[in-house]
Amino acid sequence: MTGAMVRSEDVHKSFGHVHVLKGIDLEVAPRDVFCLVGPSGSGKSTFLRCINHLEKVDAGRLYVDGRLVGYREVGDKLYELREKEVAAHRRDIGMVFQRFNLFGHMTALENVMEAPVRVRREPKAVVRDRAEKLLDRVGLAAKSGSYPAQLSGGQQQRVAIARALAMEPKLMLFDEPTSALDPELVGEVLDVMRDLAASGMTMIVVTHEMGFAREVGDALVFMDDGIVVEAGHPRDVLSNPQHARTRSFLSKVL
Amino acid sequence: MSSDLDAGGTGSPSGAGDRRREPIAAVPVRRWGQWVSAAVVVLLVAALGYSVAINDNLQWSAVGDNLTEPTVLRGLWVTVQLTVLAMVAGIVLGVVVAVMRLSANPVLSTVSWFYIWLFRGTPVLVQLLLWFNLALFFPTLGAGPLSVDTNDLIKPFVAALLALALNEAAYMAEVVRAGILAVDEGQTEAAHALGMSQGQTMRRIVLPQAMRVIIPPTGNETITMLKTTSLVLVVGAGDLLTRTSAIAAREFTTIEMLLVASVWYLVLTSVASYGQYHLERRFARGTSAGAQASVGRRILANLRPGRVEGGVR
Numbered sequence: 001m002t003g004a005m006v007r008s009e010d011v012h013k014s015f016g017h018v019h020v021l022k023g024i025d026l027e028v029a030p031r032d033v034f035c036l037v038g039p040s041g042s043g044k045s046t047f048l049r050c051i052n053h054l055e056k057v058d059a060g061r062l063y064v065d066g067r068l069v070g071y072r073e074v075g076d077k078l079y080e081l082r083e084k085e086v087a088a089h090r091r092d093i094g095m096v097f098q099r100f101n102l103f104g105h106m107t108a109l110e111n112v113m114e115a116p117v118r119v120r121r122e123p124k125a126v127v128r129d130r131a132e133k134l135l136d137r138v139g140l141a142a143k144s145g146s147y148p149a150q151l152s153g154g155q156q157q158r159v160a161i162a163r164a165l166a167m168e169p170k171l172m173l174f175d176e177p178t179s180a181l182d183p184e185l186v187g188e189v190l191d192v193m194r195d196l197a198a199s200g201m202t203m204i205v206v207t208h209e210m211g212f213a214r215e216v217g218d219a220l221v222f223m224d225d226g227i228v229v230e231a232g233h234p235r236d237v238l239s240n241p242q243h244a245r246t247r248s249f250l251s252k253v254l
Numbered sequence: 255m256s257s258d259l260d261a262g263g264t265g266s267p268s269g270a271g272d273r274r275r276e277p278i279a280a281v282p283v284r285r286w287g288q289w290v291s292a293a294v295v296v297l298l299v300a301a302l303g304y305s306v307a308i309n310d311n312l313q314w315s316a317v318g319d320n321l322t323e324p325t326v327l328r329g330l331w332v333t334v335q336l337t338v339l340a341m342v343a344g345i346v347l348g349v350v351v352a353v354m355r356l357s358a359n360p361v362l363s364t365v366s367w368f369y370i371w372l373f374r375g376t377p378v379l380v381q382l383l384l385w386f387n388l389a390l391f392f393p394t395l396g397a398g399p400l401s402v403d404t405n406d407l408i409k410p411f412v413a414a415l416l417a418l419a420l421n422e423a424a425y426m427a428e429v430v431r432a433g434i435l436a437v438d439e440g441q442t443e444a445a446h447a448l449g450m451s452q453g454q455t456m457r458r459i460v461l462p463q464a465m466r467v468i469i470p471p472t473g474n475e476t477i478t479m480l481k482t483t484s485l486v487l488v489v490g491a492g493d494l495l496t497r498t499s500a501i502a503a504r505e506f507t508t509i510e511m512l513l514v515a516s517v518w519y520l521v522l523t524s525v526a527s528y529g530q531y532h533l534e535r536r537f538a539r540g541t542s543a544g545a546q547a548s549v550g551r552r553i554l555a556n557l558r559p560g561r562v563e564g565g566v567r
Contacts, residue, residue, distance in 0.1 A: 167448060
């Protein structure tokens with residue numbers, strides 16, 4: 001195990017008879033912005049959800065910061081982790097969803113404070129201070145008392161990013177964070193992500209925003225039909241794709 | 255406003271930005287049928303009311319005298335107690351059964367399924383009689399030095415409460431289960447992704463948001479419970495109907511005392527309906543349902559002939 005933040009070795013995943021991931025091998029270096037692109041149904045979101053064990057890996061090994069995800073390996077035997085151990089792993093991994101998934105019965109501030117107070121059992125005053133700073137960082141200091149239903153999609157997504165950051169994660173997963181947004185709201189979310197990338201956060205981003213990938217990304221993987229078709233630096237892959245499938249996909253989205 | 259875009263459009267109402275329209279003062283459609291049927295209903299009700307009012311077999315004074323009779327009021331209080339206690343216990347147990355039903359643990363979900371099957375599948379009256387007669391097959395409860403005589407523990411009120419609460423729990427479990435399932439899966443995923451446990455996710459995230467779906471049927475359950483408590487008459491648990499029936503048997507005023515009970519049940523269910531309405535509005539805040547007219551206005555709206563909008567729910 002090198003110093004990779006995420007290391008995937010021949011990861012497979014099926015839903016019933018549908019083989020979604022057919023052997024994913026890749027490595028994400030610390031502090032990198034790692035972009036996953038590909039057509040819908042290619043398995044990129046499923047792979048992202050395997051990283052924090054929202055989905056169970058069927059075969060292969062997936063490591064986050066050197067720790068096997070979801071299992072304990074003793075000798076050549078794998079033991080499923082208990083619910084508490086899985087939850088402990090997830091604390092260090094932030095996740096941002098396509099549909100935001102903010103807690104509808106809590107204000108923006110309460111959304112951000114919930115996990116540090118309940119999961120890390122930090123004192124409320126300390127968390128409130130940090131949560132207010134985070135909301136300020138995503139440009140929503142004035143909206144801390146608003147409920148999700150009172151916020152625009154872009155504002156909700158920025159609160160969701162602040163909520164994930166409140167747990168001080170070492171890795172952030174973004175599952176198509178701008179796909180559910182009106183076009184004019186995409187920019188404000190990408191700005192926050194750009195700022196986060198500049199601060200040195202390790203990020204894995206499933207996205208259709210090729211401009212963002214080219215500008216901010218340190219590595220890019222093109223997935224199709226459950227396999228990694230092409231990987232490299234975003235500039236290289238996007239401007240000089242080597243495979244026909246990559247070329248055909250990019251010609252449709254660029 | 256977009257008059258430039260649909261210039262030449264046929265009959266577009268937005269093209270008249272400069273001309274003020276006069277408010278329409280059309281003659282409304284006359285609904286003669288409604289007036290005729292209303293008159294017939296009023297006549298029939300008046301005839302029925304008159305025949306009851308002048309009926310020699312009915313002593314109206316007995317109704318008035320017994321309405322606030324201390325025994326009746328004590329029965330009323332027992333009915334309220336039974337309803338509140340049975341509902342509170344039923345809701346708490348119902349939440350537990352619902353969470354068990356949805357658990358990934360097959361032992362818990364099977365036990366819960368069986369509980370619902372058993373208590374929803376048998377009449378509450380039968381359950382009531384079983385609890386009341388528990389001593390017939392379990393003369394003592396407990397074991398060794400801690401055993402007690404069943405009849406000392408399961409008094410009529412306790413039997414009534416046990417039967418009503420355990421039966422209600424089965425129905426509440428289904429209500430709560432529907433509420434939990436109505437909360438978006440993404441809420442659970444987001445909570446899990448933050449490292450929250452299953453229990454924390456249920457308590458902090460899912461159940462509070464399920465409340466909006468759970469509250470209205472729970473109100474209905476409460477109103478049903480108010481009336482169902484009258485069944486405890488068969489075990490003589492001292493509720494409203496038990497007391498009014500006792501007076502009726504003593505003073506040969508059967509119909510009068512049934513009317514007394516009916517009046518009080520109507521008062522109770524009306525108060526409960528009023529409470530339910532306000533509770534629903536509170537939990538519907540931020541949604542379109544929160545902006546409804548008040549009860550009085552809706553009732554008035556429904557009384558006025560020819561009006562359909564603003565109908566009850």
